[in-house]
Amino acid sequence: MDLGKQMRFPRINLHNHTIFSDGDFTVEEVVRSARDSGLTHVAITDHFETEKLPSPLRKENFDRYLDCIRSAGDSVGNGMKVLAGVEIDANPERCDLYELPFDMLNRLDLVLFEFVDDPLNGGVPLNELRSLVKELRVPFGFCHWDMDRIYRDREPEWLADKLAEIGAFVEVPTSQHYARQGRFLYEHSERFYRAFDGKVKVSIGTDMHHSLDQVGNIDRGLRFLRDNRLCDQLLFNEK
Numbered sequence: 223m224d225l226g227k228q229m230r231f232p233r234i235n236l237h238n239h240t241i242f243s244d245g246d247f248t249v250e251e252v253v254r255s256a257r258d259s260g261l262t263h264v265a266i267t268d269h270f271e272t273e274k275l276p277s278p279l280r281k282e283n284f285d286r287y288l289d290c291i292r293s294a295g296d297s298v299g300n301g302m303k304v305l306a307g308v309e310i311d312a313n314p315e316r317c318d319l320y321e322l323p324f325d326m327l328n329r330l331d332l333v334l335f336e337f338v339d340d341p342l343n344g345g346v347p348l349n350e351l352r353s354l355v356k357e358l359r360v361p362f363g364f365c366h367w368d369m370d371r372i373y374r375d376r377e378p379e380w381l382a383d384k385l386a387e388i389g390a391f392v393e394v395p396t397s398q399h400y401a402r403q404g405r406f407l408y409e410h411s412e413r414f415y416r417a418f419d420g421k422v423k424v425s426i427g428t429d430m431h432h433s434l435d436q437v438g439n440i441d442r443g444l445r446f447l448r449d450n451r452l453c454d455q456l457l458f459n460e461k
């Protein structure tokens with residue numbers, strides 16, 4: 223089922239890993255799989271310079287990484303957009319958030335941050351993140367973000383206003399890994415997404431590492447956004 227076309231909204235998956243960090247597949251394999259599953263936009267977002275992993279994407283491989291994504295985009299040939307991003311660990315013990323290489327990051331199409339403001343994962347507070355990314359000129363957002371847990375005592379409108387101010391988007395993470403008590407994390411956080419209406423941009427990401435059939439796994443996320451009238455706020459929705 224091609225829910226995006228049916229709904230006239232972009233079918234995006236803006237969170238995928240490759241052999242440039244801890245994924246099992248090449249950029250070309252992910253891009254081909256995205257094309258075959260009818261996506262309109264796919265982003266490669268490997269883990270960047272974090273001690274969380276033995277071999278993240280390193281600065282010295284950045285040019286090769288970007289070339290590889292751009293040439294995969296040039297050769298895909300069906301109008302699908304292939305976007306370049308990275309995922310940054312917001313834990314300052316594992317990632318040098320105080321010396322982010324903006325000359326590199328600003329050549330990307332988007333930047334994901336994981337664990338922002340998340341005490342369980344040592345992520346920097348929202349306000350601090352905001353000052354750390356002042357020089358970032360490309361869209362950035364927060365992936366697999368457990369808002370329901372992190373902001374349990376906050377009003378959804380408070381968070382929506384804060385994010386609108388910072389200019390961050392929020393992902394809808396569709397991987398089975400991001401679930402609790404039989405429900406997806408984004409379902410637990412529905413009250414927050416609802417408050418994003420007219421304020422905060424959203425994306426869909428599968429956080430694909432090990433299974434190519436996950437590249438196209440976005441329909442449930444798209445339906446969730448449609449039900450919350452957020453499809454107009456999808457990132458890269460060019461209409």
Ligand SMILES: [Zn+2]
Pocket residue numbers: 237239309429
């Ligand atoms: Zn990821």
